[in-house]
Amino acid sequence: MPEADTELSKERILVLGAGISGLSTAILLQARGYQVTILAEYRALNQKLLPDNPLVPTDYAMASAYPHNLKVENLNKISADSQRIFRNLERQNFAGLHRYRIYEVFEVNNPADSPASPPLNEHRINFEKFSGEEHDLKAAGLNVPARSDAGILQGWRFDSYFVDMPVYMQELWRTFEVNGGLYQEKIIDRDFIEKLPPGTRAVNCLGLGSVDLFNDKSECLIMRGSQLIVAGAPMVQDEDGMPLAYNYTPTRELYQRADGRPEYLHFFPREDGWILGQTREPGRLDEDNNFIGEEVIGNRFKQDGCLIPLAILHLNHEILYNWQGISVEERKTVARVGYRYYRDPEKTGVHLEVDSDLAAKDITLVHNYGHGGSGITMSWGCSAKAVSLMEKHDATDSNAHSVPAPLDKILNGIEI
Numbered sequence: 001m002p003e004a005d006t007e008l009s010k011e012r013i014l015v016l017g018a019g020i021s022g023l024s025t026a027i028l029l030q031a032r033g034y035q036v037t038i039l040a041e042y043r044a045l046n047q048k049l050l051p052d053n054p055l056v057p058t059d060y061a062m063a064s065a066y067p068h069n070l071k072v073e074n075l076n077k078i079s080a081d082s083q084r085i086f087r088n089l090e091r092q093n094f095a096g097l098h099r100y101r102i103y104e105v106f107e108v109n110n111p112a113d114s115p116a117s118p119p120l121n122e123h124r125i126n127f128e129k130f131s132g133e134e135h136d137l138k139a140a141g142l143n144v145p146a147r148s149d150a151g152i153l154q155g156w157r158f159d160s161y162f163v164d165m166p167v168y169m170q171e172l173w174r175t176f177e178v179n180g181g182l183y184q185e186k187i188i189d190r191d192f193i194e195k196l197p198p199g200t201r202a203v204n205c206l207g208l209g210s211v212d213l214f215n216d217k218s219e220c221l222i223m224r225g226s227q228l229i230v231a232g233a234p235m236v237q238d239e240d241g242m243p244l245a246y247n248y249t250p251t252r253e254l255y256q257r258a259d260g261r262p263e264y265l266h267f268f269p270r271e272d273g274w275i276l277g278q279t280r281e282p283g284r285l286d287e288d289n290n291f292i293g294e295e296v297i298g299n300r301f302k303q304d305g306c307l308i309p310l311a312i313l314h315l316n317h318e319i320l321y322n323w324q325g326i327s328v329e330e331r332k333t334v335a336r337v338g339y340r341y342y343r344d345p346e347k348t349g350v351h352l353e354v355d356s357d358l359a360a361k362d363i364t365l366v367h368n369y370g371h372g373g374s375g376i377t378m379s380w381g382c383s384a385k386a387v388s389l390m391e392k393h394d395a396t397d398s399n400a401h402s403v404p405a406p407l408d409k410i411l412n413g414i415e416i
């Protein structure tokens, strides 16, 4: 990757942050004809399977990308734009981007306890509901993931974009680089922001790093996520070759959040193995970045310096063994824990806005951070919005440079 000059040129738009938001924004800026430089302390998933920075969630995402909820202004357009760009990339056979069949299964004690339909389900591809015991569903031709002694199963299946993160991130970096992108490793501090010269154009994709830097006083919710990686495990597919994955909610007696609601498990196979999860434990980070929050209930085991709920290992094993005849317990696992950062989840949500303080100094800086557990799913829609905010505020000539194929097609169907 070519390094940027330390003397940053005003011709180029700066993207701060090298997670999924930074890279997606940088590529959409390139697709609009701009020259772009990314500045960041750390490049997420840079040729590594295992992350080493728990504060950078891009390293941990599984990463399913189907329409669902996130607190963001104009969710419908953001979600639709994201799905459209994934489709445009799928047409180009973009490396690391796939379609998976995902099952969302709920064990219920009583058929009347139906789970509520998920948000934006009308936009999920081939969405189909089911209800019944495992053998009835099998007789109807539905091989639904289940524990062997599960009772009534309710839920739905659908097809979804899924990004195999190590492969996909490499391809994003390659795309960025062949389109003239530059990268510079740099810690961004307040001094750097204060010294930005008038005329600078930048997009802030620093995730959690934005909170102190921009003195963001809005609520900062951290949702801790625990995972096990089963390296080298085989792909799991249906008879048509479609990769299979699940989110599975057993009854709360089996796996429970601190507030008494049932917690769900997940299984996502990738080229390099399986990702087993999960937890959604709400809390915050203290000054030393230790997590303080509401932990899931039940026994844990220690591995690789992390305390992982036993349910993630045992219940996933039960489901996978019963469903596909495959064993988790005989395989070697690696444990990891990452933090999803939700900005102001009850009110304004994702920060997608021009910074008004900097605008007064003739600097256009657009914020794009705080995506919680949906930063991959919403990556393209939020980035498209950030580009749109930049252009509307700056009234610039967007097509200063020609855009070579196939990048010229990435924004097909999107109104900036």
Ligand SMILES: Cc1cc2nc3c(=O)[nH]c(=O)nc-3n(C[C@H](O)[C@H](O)[C@H](O)COP(=O)(O)OP(=O)(O)OC[C@H]3O[C@@H](n4cnc5c(N)ncnc54)[C@H](O)[C@@H]3O)c2cc1C
Binding pocket: 016, 017, 018, 019, 020, 021, 022, 039, 040, 041, 042, 043, 044, 055, 056, 057, 058, 059, 060, 061, 062, 063, 064, 065, 186, 187, 188, 189, 205, 206, 207, 208, 209, 210, 213, 225, 226, 227, 338, 339, 340, 368, 369, 370, 371, 372, 373, 374, 375, 376, 377, 378
């Ligand atoms: C366990 C887990 C599972 C998840 N699963 C999914 C999923 O299936 N689907 C989905 O859509 N989302 C998922 N997510 C959420 C998703 O990972 C995040 O929403 C997304 O990665 C946020 O990306 P980002 O680029 O905005 O921020 P980050 O990944 O935090 O990247 C921020 C960048 O800014 C840099 N940076 C920060 N501060 C500074 C500074 N001061 N100076 C210089 N550089 C700095 C960092 O080094 C990094 O490069 C999951 C998250 C977790 C933890």
